[in-house]
Amino acid sequence: xxxxxxxxxxxxxxxxxxxxxxxxYFGYPITPQSEVLEYLARxxxxxxxxxxxxxxxxxxxxxxxxxxxxxxxxKRAMTTSSSPGISLMQEGLSxxxxxxxxxxxxxxxxxxxxxxxxxxxxxxxxxxxxxxGHGDYHLIVLAPSSVQEMADHVRLGFDLADxxxxxxxxxxxxxxxxxxxxxxxxxxxxxxxxxKPWATVGKPKSRERNIITSLHIDPHEMEAINLRLQEKYKxxxxxxxxxxxxxxxxxxYLIVAYGLAARISQKVVELLREQNVKAGLxxxxxxxxxxxxxxxxxxxxxxxxxxxxxxxxxxxxDVRLSIEGKTRVEFYGRxxxxxxxxxxxxxxxxxxFLKGESK
Amino acid sequence: xxxxxDVLVGDQILISEDVCRIENLVYEKPETLTDTVMxxxxxxxxxxxxxxxxxxxxxxxxxxxxIGVAPVxxxxxxxxxxxxxxxxxxxxxxxxxxxxxxxxxxxxxxxTYQGDGxxxxxxxxxxxxxxxxxxxxxxxxxxxxxxxxxxxxxxxTTLEGMTSTxxxxxxxxKTMGHPLKIxxxxxxxxxxxxxxxxxxxxxxxxxxxxxxxxxSFEYQKLGKGTCFVEIVSNCPSNWKSTPVExxxxxxxxxxxxxxxGDIKVPKE
Numbered sequence: 125x126x127x128x129x130x131x132x133x134x135x136x137x138x139x140x141x142x143x144x145x146x147x148x149y150f151g152y153p154i155t156p157q158s159e160v161l162e163y164l165a166r167x168x169x170x171x172x173x174x175x176x177x178x179x180x181x182x183x184x185x186x187x188x189x190x191x192x193x194x195x196x197x198x199k200r201a202m203t204t205s206s207s208p209g210i211s212l213m214q215e216g217l218s219x220x221x222x223x224x225x226x227x228x229x230x231x232x233x234x235x236x237x238x239x240x241x242x243x244x245x246x247x248x249x250x251x252x253x254x255x256x257g258h259g260d261y262h263l264i265v266l267a268p269s270s271v272q273e274m275a276d277h278v279r280l281g282f283d284l285a286d287x288x289x290x291x292x293x294x295x296x297x298x299x300x301x302x303x304x305x306x307x308x309x310x311x312x313x314x315x316x317x318x319x320k321p322w323a324t325v326g327k328p329k330s331r332e333r334n335i336i337t338s339l340h341i342d343p344h345e346m347e348a349i350n351l352r353l354q355e356k357y358k359x360x361x362x363x364x365x366x367x368x369x370x371x372x373x374x375x376x377y378l379i380v381a382y383g384l385a386a387r388i389s390q391k392v393v394e395l396l397r398e399q400n401v402k403a404g405l406x407x408x409x410x411x412x413x414x415x416x417x418x419x420x421x422x423x424x425x426x427x428x429x430x431x432x433x434x435x436x437x438x439x440x441x442d443v444r445l446s447i448e449g450k451t452r453v454e455f456y457g458r459x460x461x462x463x464x465x466x467x468x469x470x471x472x473x474x475x476x477f478l479k480g481e482s483k
Numbered sequence: 484x485x486x487x488x489d490v491l492v493g494d495q496i497l498i499s500e501d502v503c504r505i506e507n508l509v510y511e512k513p514e515t516l517t518d519t520v521m522x523x524x525x526x527x528x529x530x531x532x533x534x535x536x537x538x539x540x541x542x543x544x545x546x547x548x549x550i551g552v553a554p555v556x557x558x559x560x561x562x563x564x565x566x567x568x569x570x571x572x573x574x575x576x577x578x579x580x581x582x583x584x585x586x587x588x589x590x591x592x593x594x595t596y597q598g599d600g601x602x603x604x605x606x607x608x609x610x611x612x613x614x615x616x617x618x619x620x621x622x623x624x625x626x627x628x629x630x631x632x633x634x635x636x637x638x639x640t641t642l643e644g645m646t647s648t649x650x651x652x653x654x655x656x657k658t659m660g661h662p663l664k665i666x667x668x669x670x671x672x673x674x675x676x677x678x679x680x681x682x683x684x685x686x687x688x689x690x691x692x693x694x695x696x697x698x699s700f701e702y703q704k705l706g707k708g709t710c711f712v713e714i715v716s717n718c719p720s721n722w723k724s725t726p727v728e729x730x731x732x733x734x735x736x737x738x739x740x741x742x743x744g745d746i747k748v749p750k751e
Contacts (some may be wrong), residue, residue, distance in 0.1 A: 148587050177586045181579070182612035189576035189609070193583025196570045197550070201583070219573050324568035324584070326548045326591050335562045337553070337571035 126309040133274040134159035134301045136309075137204065137230055137294070140278035142167065142174045143309055145316035146228075147199035149178045150190035152209060155242040156298035157232035160204045173314055184209040188216030188229075195225040196336040198323030200282055200316070204230040206298070207248050208239060210256075217291060218257030222338035222349070226285035228278065230294040232301040235461030243461025244298035244384060249438035252295045253412045260350055262357050264292040264364065265411040267382040271305035273409075279310065284364065286318045288356060295411060297434065299384045299463065357413070365417070366409035371397065372422045375404030377477055380419060380443050381432040382408045384463070389432045391466035392473065401478065411439070416446035424450040428477045432469055433457045513541035517566045526726020528716030529558050531683040532625055535693035536594070537565055543700055549592040550584050552577045556598040557631040575606025578613035581620045592703055594621035600630045603639040603665045610669070617674030617708035621699040624665070624711065627718040628737060635721030639663040642740055647721075662740065666713045670747040676708035678747035682715040682738065684730045691743075707749065715741050 131139070138160045141149060151161045164178045177194075181187035187203050194201035205213060210231045220227060231252060235245035252265050264284050266277045274296060281292040327333045340346040370390055372378065377396070381389040386407035396403035406422060408415045423429050423443075428451060431440040437455045444453050456472045458464045515537040523529045540549050546567055553561040555574040562569035572580040577595035585593040602610050602624050613620070629647055630636040637647040637654060640662050644653040654662070670678040677699060681692035692714055699710035715737050717729035724732065 148583065150583065150586075179582070179586060179616075182608055185576070186579040186582075186609050186612065189573065189579035190583035190586070192572070192576075193552070193570060193580035193585075194587045195583075196580075197584045197587050199587040201587075215573055216576070223571075324550050324570050325588060326546075326550060327566070327568045328547050333562070333566055334568045335571070336569070337562065339559060339571055 126311055128306060128308045130304055130306055131271065132159055132302055132304050133268075133271045133296065134232065135163045136271045136275040136307045137278055138163035138167070139309060140275035141202055142171060142176060143312045144279040144282050145200055145313035146176050146202050146282070148191070148194040148201040149176060149203065150181050150187045150194070150201070151203050152181050152184045152187050152205065154184075154206045154209045156234060156244070156301050157204050157206045157230070159301070160230070173312055184212035185215065188213040188220070191227050191229070192216055192220050192223070192225060195220065195227040196223070196324050198320040198325055200228075200286075202228040204232065206232045206234045207236050207245075210248065210251070214251075214257035217263065218259050218261060219338045220291050221257075221261035221263065221353070222259065223336050224289040225291065225336070226282075226289050228281045228285055228292050228294070230296060233295060233297040235459065241461040242298060244300070244434065244463060245459065245461050246297060246383060246385060246434040246438070247436075247459065248295065249411065249433070249435060252293055253414070253442075261353060262412050264288065264290055264360060264413075266292065266294050266366075267409060267411050268294060268296050268300060269383050269387045269407065270300070271303060271307045274300060275307050275309060288360060290356065290360075295383070297384050298461075361413040364410060365413050365415045367415035367418055368407040368409060369418070369422070370405040370407070372404035372406060374402050375422065376402040376427050377404070377473070378423055378426045378429045379403060379405045379432055379473075380408070380429060380439070381405065382411060382439065385432045385434050388464060388466055389469065392432075392469045395466060395470045396473065403473075408439070414442045414446070416442070419443060419446040420448065420450070423447045426451055429453045430469075430473050430476070431455050432464070434463065435459055513538050515541045515546050515566045517564055519563045521564055522560060523557065524720045526717065526719045526729060527557075528627070528683045528714065529625065531689055532623065532692070532714050532716065533558075533561060533564050535683070535689060536596070536623060536696055538693060539697045539700055540567065543697070545592050545700065548590070549594070550588070552581045552584070552593070552595040554595070554597040554601045556601055558596060558598065558625065559632065561596050575601050575604070576609055577601065577606065578618065578620070578622060579609045582613055582616070582618050585618060585620050589619070592621075592700060594623060596623045597625070598631065599624070599626045599628065599638040599640040603663050610665070611672070614669050614709045614711065615672045615674045617676070619703055619706050619708060621696070621703060621710045621712065623696070624713040625716050626713055626741060627716040628662075629718050629721050631718050631721055635718075640665070640741075642736060645736075664741065666711060666746050669711060674708050675711060675747055676702055676749050677710040677745075679711070679745045680713040680715060680741060680743050682733060682743055684717065684733045688743070702749070713741070715743065
């Protein structure tokens, strides 16, 4: 049994990092995620059994490259940022994905584009799930919708990163980062043993030198690396899809939403059920790999799907691809840091599906 | 008339076959250099610079404890030649990568190897801040006043009036800015422990450059902070000159602007 605490999502993430055997955190302040570095700076000196090194980098560009170095040296490394900062990290992420370095980052998404606003949003879905940097690659993307999951996804994220030698992103938003909830923590990992024979730790006489690089001038060699990466993504799609369903067994209508939007949408399902409308919810927990099968399975037998996001409609493309045209897929979204209310979503649902009004 | 046992190079007698005996061997390839044939252009300083770093690693018996960070540019394949664990960094990010490595492996020796475009242009921020933090690493900075791999564009270190593909009529200070003396600039940072400018154009200078690298590894062992060894070098291909002419340019033009010697010496 671990400890139960009341804290912010960002703090839970930081605490979970300490307990998950994170060796290095390099980050740069940006609202709404600065509490992560602040919490670590405050807590670590008092935690004798945690060996984590932390550093406030001079920029997000430097931070992600410090992660590259530390992850390449075989350590559990982590950074966090928010939308504009994550954009700056894309160069490093492409290199990390190519060099297959396991590491964890969190994007506490805020409203954009540009400098935008510090309010919560989900406008970084495309950037997070479709690559973001140059080249053909994917991050494993986890989407927590509670403070508890902010903590849980840290350990899950590090484990997946190590297992697949792939960077993992926790894609959250300013609300989940800032809200306070009860959270239960697991025990501190004290003696983590992950075999990383490829790491650059100094070359003993007994082995060839280890080289960490993303450079492959020969196009055939580069294609072979790409094919290997694509094979890995296929395995991820087979083994690591995670989602949550809510009242989908008898559902005649389906809402698909992730993160904070899913939490709000659960209330919408309850409001609809009160009106005797059989609605259900699917919440993707992994945005990559995307839970296409369950959406197809449930979605194929419903009258309509409402995709709810805090953006202009990004995940809806994956929902539509999953459903293969078998039912109509509609959208409700708010942008720029505006959080939709359950009532607004309900009204939209009613208008589209129950009153048959056009959009 | 020469004796047929003499070895001729051009029209000069360099060595006699008589001396080519194992007991006369004074100079060997260090174990820390691989057998891979280097891709560098004839007369380029990179090969020598690689060699002296690896000689130091070899002589100080640090092969097991050294991690290098390779740059972007001509020397991007440094890891093909240096027989140690290495990480290749994105353009300009080498000192950030080195920071990450050194912070989690503080007992290892970490160095970066970077050119002028890498270190003094796109990576200026990373360079300055790593040094300002006093990261306990060695930064080897190869300054040949030009972007080599991308075939001769202007670098921050390109001299006034010097031609390049992007300054075809010569670098004009008014529109292109001044050549950047990065070593002088970073020497004022408290985190910089030892800052020196060397060259590899003559045997004597090669020995001095090697000594500077050796000192830097010794300082790193003592945890003193950042050591910065600038090596003024040449680029025969992009300077459109022969190896001999390019070394003449180093002596007549580059070194007068980038004078050799220690810029910051630690107080004993």
